[in-house]
Amino acid sequence: MSRFAPDSRPRLARGARLRWDEARQRHVVLFPEGALSLNATAAAVLGLCDGERTVAAIIAELEAQYPGAPVAEDVHDLLDRIAERGLLVDADA
């Protein structure tokens, strides 16, 4: 069971920033004294976690971009993993 319901609106936690790391050619989430490297999929998902879009909207947007991929399951997995590290929260919580 994911911690994010379809109508929740995830955003990065206070103090966390999504950045492009040009030197290493990948996205990272930066936070106090640390960094989390992201693969392209994770970066695409987190880029949509703006506290406005719902989880359902994020999934719909990615399904349109990647038809046939198991988007819903991947998105929930990823959001849960990043939230577990304290880097992602529900904007309404």
Add this chain to the structure above:
Amino acid sequence: MSTPTLRPFSLVAELTYRCPLRCPYCSNPLDCGAGAYRDELSTEDWARVFREARLLGVLQLGLSGGEPLLRRDLESLVAVAAEVGLYTTLVTAATGLGRDRAERLKQAGLDHIQISIQDSRAEESDRIAGARSFHRKLEAARIAKELGFPLTLNFVLHRHNLDRIDEILALAEELGADRVELANTQYYGWAWHNRAALMPTPEQLARAERVVAETRARVGHRMTILYVIPDYYEEYPKACSGGWGRRLIVVSPNGEAMPCHAATCIPDLSFPNVRDRSLEWIWFESEAFNRFRGTAWMPEPCRSCERREIDFGGCRCQAMLLTGNPAATDPVCHLSPDHHRVIEAREQARRPDFVPLTPRSMRAAPATP
């Protein structure tokens, strides 16, 4: 065979060694008052260094000192760092962090504030700091929280405050810290000079560890607690700053680039200056950053040790201070031929002799004990 050189992750910009506090374990060099350090880099120099750092791969910037708030151009420096995409932490004693200044720093794009507090009690904290500062620090912490900054509180631990670790943690909770660093003193710089007066006993450390474990279990994710024991009580050494020339660049107020804060204690190493050289050249080409990089420089027992790429032989400065040879195995390691020097220091900590503390000073460097 050699592995390619990693790109650096952190830059610590020591903007000035001037500081209103006089903590006896200060990580600045013993000669922090020397004339050379007063020739501080200009706003433009630092801006160029931040741009070069970001291109080189640096992600985290620590704006440190001394007391970085004493730089009047701090807001401009934060703005440049934010513009180039560095994650910025202000590492401060916070006596000069009023609401106006904090708001201006927020406006400039500062990401995170770390405030040092010396003890849980005003009188003790002010005594160690050598200045009335405790209440202003608490006020600054509250302002940081109100403005929405993530807040780290840093407490340096030693034999005179370790027994109040429960009070220290309660204070951090009360102030709403997101992170608290409980950093036992490590013995270089001023702390090396004051080692006999600062070193805790094993009983103190054992109790502190229990309190930390209990508090962690109770507070969960609400407050991250980092607890670091003194290297002198470890069985194996730690990788110096993640390994020499692997993750960190420290730049002193006058522009000397070093692989760690304490590296000036190594006498025959000369440090390249960012006024003369690019950060990229310094990182990849300079002798200072290559001297202890990797494993080729290692003596035995490090060279054939299976941990050689875990701890990279430990701390070069600790090796220098304890043996006079910066290329020796860190004597903290129980396999080091010089390990008895660490054992002697531990035993000395068991004796209840009163040893006076020498406060940090910018006048004359103290004589080596």
